[in-house]
Amino acid sequence: MSEAEKKRFLEGVEEKKVVKEHHLPPLERAEKGVVMRFAPNPNGPPTLGSARGIIVNSEYVRMYGGKFILRFDDTDPRTKRPMIEAYDWYLEDCEWLDAKPDEVVYASKRISMYYDYLMKLLEMGKAYPCFCSQAEFKKYRDSGQECPHRNTAVEDSLEIWEKMLEGVYQEGEVAVRIKTDMRHKDPAIRDWVAFRIIYASHPVVGDAYHVYPTLDFESAIEDHVLGITHILRGKDLMDSERRQRYIYQYFGWEYPITKLWGKVSIFEFGKLSTSQLRKEVEAGRYRGWDDVRLPTIKAFRRRGFRPEAIRKFFLSLGVSENDVSVSLKNLYAENRKLVDSEANRYFFVADPVKIVIEDLEEVREVKIPLKPGSDVFRTLKGEQEVYITSSDWNRFEKGEIFRLKEFCNVEVVGEGRIGKVRFVSWEMGEVKKGKNIIHWVPVSEAIKCMVEGVDRDCEGYAERNAVSDIGKVVQFERFAFCRIEEMDTVLKCIYTHP
RNA sequence: GCUCCGGUGGUGUAGCCCGGCCAAUCAUUCCGGCCUUUCGAGCCGGCGACCCGGGUUCAAAUCCCGGCCGGAGCACCA
Numbered sequence: 001m002s003e004a005e006k007k008r009f010l011e012g013v014e015e016k017k018v019v020k021e022h023h024l025p026p027l028e029r030a031e032k033g034v035v036m037r038f039a040p041n042p043n044g045p046p047t048l049g050s051a052r053g054i055i056v057n058s059e060y061v062r063m064y065g066g067k068f069i070l071r072f073d074d075t076d077p078r079t080k081r082p083m084i085e086a087y088d089w090y091l092e093d094c095e096w097l098d099a100k101p102d103e104v105v106y107a108s109k110r111i112s113m114y115y116d117y118l119m120k121l122l123e124m125g126k127a128y129p130c131f132c133s134q135a136e137f138k139k140y141r142d143s144g145q146e147c148p149h150r151n152t153a154v155e156d157s158l159e160i161w162e163k164m165l166e167g168v169y170q171e172g173e174v175a176v177r178i179k180t181d182m183r184h185k186d187p188a189i190r191d192w193v194a195f196r197i198i199y200a201s202h203p204v205v206g207d208a209y210h211v212y213p214t215l216d217f218e219s220a221i222e223d224h225v226l227g228i229t230h231i232l233r234g235k236d237l238m239d240s241e242r243r244q245r246y247i248y249q250y251f252g253w254e255y256p257i258t259k260l261w262g263k264v265s266i267f268e269f270g271k272l273s274t275s276q277l278r279k280e281v282e283a284g285r286y287r288g289w290d291d292v293r294l295p296t297i298k299a300f301r302r303r304g305f306r307p308e309a310i311r312k313f314f315l316s317l318g319v320s321e322n323d324v325s326v327s328l329k330n331l332y333a334e335n336r337k338l339v340d341s342e343a344n345r346y347f348f349v350a351d352p353v354k355i356v357i358e359d360l361e362e363v364r365e366v367k368i369p370l371k372p373g374s375d376v377f378r379t380l381k382g383e384q385e386v387y388i389t390s391s392d393w394n395r396f397e398k399g400e401i402f403r404l405k406e407f408c409n410v411e412v413v414g415e416g417r418i419g420k421v422r423f424v425s426w427e428m429g430e431v432k433k434g435k436n437i438i439h440w441v442p443v444s445e446a447i448k449c450m451v452e453g454v455d456r457d458c459e460g461y462a463e464r465n466a467v468s469d470i471g472k473v474v475q476f477e478r479f480a481f482c483r484i485e486e487m488d489t490v491l492k493c494i495y496t497h498p
Numbered sequence: 499g500c501u502c503c504g505g506u507g508g509u510g511u512a513g514c515c516c517g518g519c520c521a522a523u524c525a526u527u528c529c530g531g532c533c534u535u536u537c538g539a540g541c542c543g544g545c546g547a548c549c550c551g552g553g554u555u556c557a558a559a560u561c562c563c564g565g566c567c568g569g570a571g572c573a574c575c576a
Contacts, residue, residue, distance in 0.1 A: 195574085
């Protein structure tokens with residue numbers, strides 16, 4: 001190998017390492033640091049989808065240095081009404097995901113600032129109050145014509161605006177539009193609404209306002225005021241940029257660098273909107289917001305996932321503009337890598353069958369490593385009556401020999417719900433490795449155990465040693481990784497992943 | 499209908515801007531084998547992709563045109 005080849009070989013190896021660490025693609029003009037934001041509407045709890053925004057934005061800030069801002073875009077107290085509890089949930093989940101925001105902004109608390117900027121636009125003649133109904137305006141938009149209100153004189157505009165704030169008008173009677181270009185080739189851009197009247201109490205600011213900005217206006221102003229340098233937003237908000245650029249142009253501001261990404265759908269959860277989720281949870285179809293079956297961060301926390309696994313999972317998805325549909329199996333794989341070496345092993349027998357060992361020579365104390373290769377042991381009583389899972393029991397034929405792991409070998413002599421087996425020997429010898437070695441729980445030491453699962457819940461018996469790992473993720477051998485939640489009358493566990 | 503954006507193995511992803519070193523990267527899934535007194539994991543091996551058609555070029559995953567498929571916006575929602 002020549003020197004040059006060696007060098008290239010080495011460089012090649014390094015490049016591969018970079019990919020493995022899930023580095024994000026570089027950002028344009030980010031050398032001096034970045035200011036980025038994640039801007040949810042807290043109308044429900046953070047979900048896996050939110051996690052992507054939190055993680056990728058914060059990761060870029062980590063890469064380049066700068067500031068990560070959490071901004072609540074909560075400017076619609078009716079259609080997308082915020083949930084007061086959700087504000088704190090976002091804060092908690094950001095921290096848990098190792099993305100504590102440097103600054104937290106509530107749009108609803110800054111509404112008067114948006115008024116100030118709007119007033120300037122009205123004075124410049126770049127915005128106007130419009131009395132068209134939605135349907136009427138649609139006609140103008142579709143045909144590319146200007147509506148009659150577009151040419152309202154500045155003084156009149158300001159006067160109408162004042163009256164709006166005073167509460168003279170009804171909801172839907174008047175709205176303020178930003179002038180763009182009624183002949184813009186994309187109808188979605190034509191004179192969009194910046195403020196509308198909503199007489200509904202807001203969870204944060206109550207009845208302080210009834211003239212609310214739309215997302216496009218609020219976001220445009222905030223991104224400038226906060227000094228946002230780079231925006232990551234969903235493809236669905238692509239037109240927002242085109243709309244908002246008009247405001248930047250009017251004020252002579254520089255628009256942040258934007259990057260679009262496609263939407264993620266998680267194979268196992270399908271398409272679930274926050275509003276949809278909220279309806280179902282409030283209808284009582286789930287145990288709560290942290291139900292294992294839900295794609296909320298709360299649920300993943302409760303299941304015992306490591307934040308680092310979730311970070312890696314989303315970082316590996318990158319920031320492409322394609323819509324992606326990805327399986328949770330990838331997340332499981334990431335989490336398993338972190339949890340596998342630390343989780344203690346225990347026996348949990350789901351759907352139990354009691355078996356009686358005839359001719360058992362003696363009751364023995366059985367020692368089993370807490371985890372593979374460990375020299376710390378747990379002990380189980382090797383006694384005559386034990387539970388095994390029915391799926392194991394059912395596959396054995398009469399006369400077949402199997403091994404109760406680390407205990408003894410037995411031979412099947414009977415059939416049915418209470419199984420009869422006969423003691424054969426202590427040592428492994430006669431049992432083939434693998435398949436016929438099964439887990440078990442001694443009847444006298446069994447504790448009732450419930451595992452709240454994704455597809456179904458499982459009931460059975462766990463060895464009592466598991467009680468010492470409350471709060472931790474353990475592996476129930478030949479079952480799954482689970483987090484032990486609490487012990488009351490039964491041991492309550494949550495399914496983590498296979 | 500109008501406007502816009504995408505399309506690389508089963509699933510994600512790199513490469514595309516600046517064409518050749520791409521008989522295409524990495525991860526995950528799946529299938530074999532080894533190892534292991536569980537299952538993952540680990541190790542070894544395997545299957546498997548540039549949407550289609552033209553064009554430009556000595557050379558196209560990469561550039562251009564057309565088509566097809568998918569997604570989004572056209573809300574006084576975010």
